[in-house]
Amino acid sequence: MNRTLPLWPVLVALMLAGCTGKNESWHGKDISGLMPELEFQLQGTNGQPVTAADSKGNIRLLYFGFTSCPDVCPTTLTDLRRSVHQLPEQYRDDFTTLFVSVDPRRDTPERLASYVNFFGDRVVGLTAEEPALRELAKRYRTTFGYDEPDASGNYNVSHSSAVYVFDRDGNARLLLRPGLSPEQISEDLTQLAQGSRS
Template sequence: MSTRFRRHRTKIIPAISTVVMAILLTGCLGNEEDWHGKNISGLMPELEFDLINSQGDPVSSNDYSGRVRMLFFGFTSCPDVCPTTLQKLNQVTSGLSPELQEEVLTLFVSVDPQRDNPERLAEYVDFFGDDIVGLTGEELQLRELAKRYRTTFGYEEPGPDGNYAVSHSSAIYVFDREGNPRLLIRPDLSGEEIRHDLVALIQEGS
């Protein structure tokens, strides 16, 4: 990874533990053995946002409809979880057939708009692959989006050099072609396990 992306300590918020607990308590997992990720069907709202992309253009969730989408919150100065996760997701999608690769998209939402302008965001996501879209927005927009999916993020006090750490969830949210929430993926799942779930979603109804 390029050294221009400074390394800073990152706190990771437990991956929406309240949602996972709700899933376990309500017994809404369906046939759990079918999925490696947690089945969140019906437990969260459909994919919806109005942000800007890494070209500085306003976009909405409708601009990316028709594909299975993986949503991940992070920031470009993240020293560990973000680059590791994006690298894994790129390996997962790269391992699909060319036809299936076109059916999957990763949406990386930066929750650090003060530092992650479109140019920086574009350089970052391009480093990890072609099927990754960088998104960001005003802090209020980002907080509303995080709240929509029952997570949050926060900023620590800047150090002497002005840099600061950002706490955020490590969860990956997976939505089907219609934007319905389907899976919550933990970053500790193997690439093969994630790929299995993506292929199953892509092939639904085909």
């Protein structure tokens, strides 16, 4: 017991440092240590299974949405594309956007493929059966829900509006909340890419 006693001031100092987080400043929310590393097995737009290992070495931007999404998803994906375009040239190929559709009933692989292609070639469209999606959402402390369909069968889907950023090794690093400008996102992504270039 007594041998650990001198460590207490160090621990407290570390905790305080963690609270202020002055050594690294991000526009997004730093989620290092709060969330588990990137891990999933979903279906790609070609029908083949896709895992986190397929994009290892890249910085991954994970986003949950659905292709019939009226505003949030297109805005977010557009902002992400613009952010990546603003990056210094050498980093642009280091990013992969993972768009996970939580509406597998409507989002067939074909539909998903044409949707993500619209937002650039570094966007991967993914989906799965609902239970697998629920598991993945739970792992990242998020969820989704379906509204009652209207007369023409359209329904709204509630889903996370944030982008989860994982570094090259798959560690959770940042949560980009809605409201960040592409410039701010770009700054964060540059900092992340610089910090993790091996």
